[in-house]
Amino acid sequence: MRNLILNTDSYKTSHFQQYPANTRFISSYIESRGGVYPSTVFFGLQAFIKEYLSRPITTADIDEADAVCQAHGVPFNRSGWEYIRDVYQGYLPLEIEAAPEGAEIPTGNVLAQVRNTDPNCAWLTSYVETALLRAVWYPTTVATVSRACRDIIEGFMNDTCDTLDGLPFKLHDFGARGASSEESSALGGMGHLLSFRGTDNLSAIMAARRYYGADMAGFSIPAAEHSTITSWGRDGEAAAYANMLEQFGGEGRTVAVVSDSYDLWNAIDNIWGCELKDRVQTSGGTLVIRPDSGVPEEIVPETIERLMARFGYSINGKGYRVLPDCIRVIQGDGVNADSIRAILTAMKERGQSADNIAFGMGAELLQKVNRDTQRFAMKASAIQIGDTWQDVYKDPITDPGKRSKRGRLALIQDEGSYITVRADALDGRANQLVTVYRNGDLLNRTDWDSVCQ
Incomplete structure (x- = not known):
């Protein structure tokens, strides 16, 4: 070829x-x-x-x-x-x-x-x-889609956040596996990195190095997938979560854990918010909870609400509620420009700051575009x-x-x-x-x- x-x-x-x-x-x-x-x-x-x-x-x-x-x-x-x-x-x-x-x-x-x-x-x-x-x-086109998403997120951050410091990591590239080829993944993934710094697309990282001399164009964190959690069995769900904290938690570190392999609400209310609560609060790092099913604009605000009930919250200068630094949420299922707007609108209506959430975008970012x-x-x-x-x-x-x-x-x-x-x-x-x-x-x-x- x-x-x-x-x-x-x-x-x-x-x-x-x-x-x-x-x-x-x-x-x-x-x-x-x-x-x-x-x-x-x-x-x-x-x-x-x-x-x-x-x-x-x-x-x-x-x-x-x-x-x-x-x-x-x-x-x-x-x-x-x-x-x-x-x-x-x-x-x-x-x-x-x-x-x-x-x-x-x-x-x-x-x-x-x-x-x-x-x-x-x-x-x-x-x-x-x-x-x-x-x-x-x-x-x-991918760069354009990513920039449009950034504009949406930035607008809500201006309304509900004290600063825009977190904006570069508000949209993460989850699209490598859904791209039509490795080259598409690399080219589209680079386009995303013009607006954001979060990515799991190593092809894009290497393309940015090769074609534009980038030392490191984007960053990621350790994160669980369903197979690594469910391999512990349903009865071992809490142990699987504890292992993530043990392996990847710590001062200044961030780890993401998918938490709806079985029952998201049980995971939040009883495992993260009770059994492992002290470890989350005292780790010195940040745990990012990832829902992965359901209607996003309903699931995300409810997830944040339940986390606030367990971990508390503060009120920022704009009058919106913010989770403590030890806990955040990332939504990676069903994410596109429209759903980002819908999720952030639902959060705003419930008094939740956009600081609480980040997004991961897959096929909608790299694949659902055409000429x-x-x-x-x-x-x-x-x-x-x-x-x-x-x-x-x-x-x-x-x-x-x-x-x-x-x-x-x-x-x-x-x-x-x-x-x-x-x-x-x-x-x-x-x-x-x-x-x-x-x-x-x-x-x-x-x-x-x-x-x-």
Whole structure:
């Protein structure tokens, strides 16, 4: 699966024969045309450049692609790929410009722009659409979902908490096992880490190190799962919990324990809140109780209420109740942007601070998104035929929302927001699109700290 020539749609292989005679350059752009969220957090392009565009194509790649295309029934531009191999040592003669990674940009704006740098390779610009668009839309969409969740949580924390100190750890990535592939887990998991620091996604940690130079992009804690608790048997439930405290408790330490393998209310009222109460209170650390079933907006407030009945609470400066530092709750079942809002609303109505809760999000974070979540598209917008540049666009009367942009594009900042303009209409304004790739070279590298600002 490492052959870049075959990292495309089948019909793309025939497009080199479809452009007007004497076509020299084609320019295309990527945008989010709209969707669920009014803005997108642009992210992931540097990872794609490092992983895919920094490796040259080889004769073996050309031979394989030639054989596959012949058997598949589509044309193959062998001479074009051999030209790239011979003249550019196998690196793609393209220039890619992009918005700053990590920037939150309103939908309807150009996020990246690509054109060929060699007039003999005009067909290459659109050839890379499949790989390039996929590389951008997925991590950008996950980053956007995560940022939207952060905005929801931050709003409730502003209302019910004294500080926002705990915000970076309020949403934990539980999605690795539900992702479609290890690469998806890594790319989407990195997108989440632009807004939060909690994750159980080691693939994302390694990708952030490899592609953006992060020393450590996220953190986790020891935590139980149902198998480690139920392996003690129903009669050994209290012993299983005690073992978690013995193994992982202590001064300044945090441990999470799923507590509804049998009866959540019994676990809270009689085991944690009675039999093991003194150990929890005197450990010097924090025990995080995890419910894992039921209707979240009902279970979470009731869980907190029962814990307060056993462990007490304080009233913060906003007038909301907060559990003591030794005990907290994490909800990891049925979590999405809507349920986060519903849970926090139910808690607020009962006078409970958002300080009491953290969330874990799985498939809703990494898997339940698609290209149409933010209506991503890559379209050609300009072509040079001979010595003349002209606009390229689509304008379907059946769907004005699919009307594409025209000409070479630029992205400017105006009154704190981003606006797309034609490149020939910049009039001295700074173009926020910067060249990040040209002919095999990664330019204007960005590091993890810059992306997370």
